Amino acid sequence: MKASIFTDEEQLITKAVDVLIKELGPVEASRFLTLPKKRRTESVKRHRQWQAQLQQEEFFTRVFGARPKRSERK
Numbered sequence: 001m002k003a004s005i006f007t008d009e010e011q012l013i014t015k016a017v018d019v020l021i022k023e024l025g026p027v028e029a030s031r032f033l034t035l036p037k038k039r040r041t042e043s044v045k046r047h048r049q050w051q052a053q054l055q056q057e058e059f060f061t062r063v064f065g066a067r068p069k070r071s072e073r074k
Helices: 009-024 026-033 043-053 056-064
Strands: none
Touching: 009 026
16 A cells, blocks of 8 residues: 655645635635635534435434344244
């Protein structure tokens, strides 16, 4: 396996900004860099939204496998 060598953070930022300016132009690159971040849904609210659409039997089957039939349980 080949070892990875990472560019230091300052060089990475400089290269990325240069590419943005080259590809988008200075105005659009600046606009891109100042776009507001989307707010993250608070984790409990996000979890409740996930649970609301969850199909319990399907989820359990995917996580734990098929349930044994009552006659197979001991």
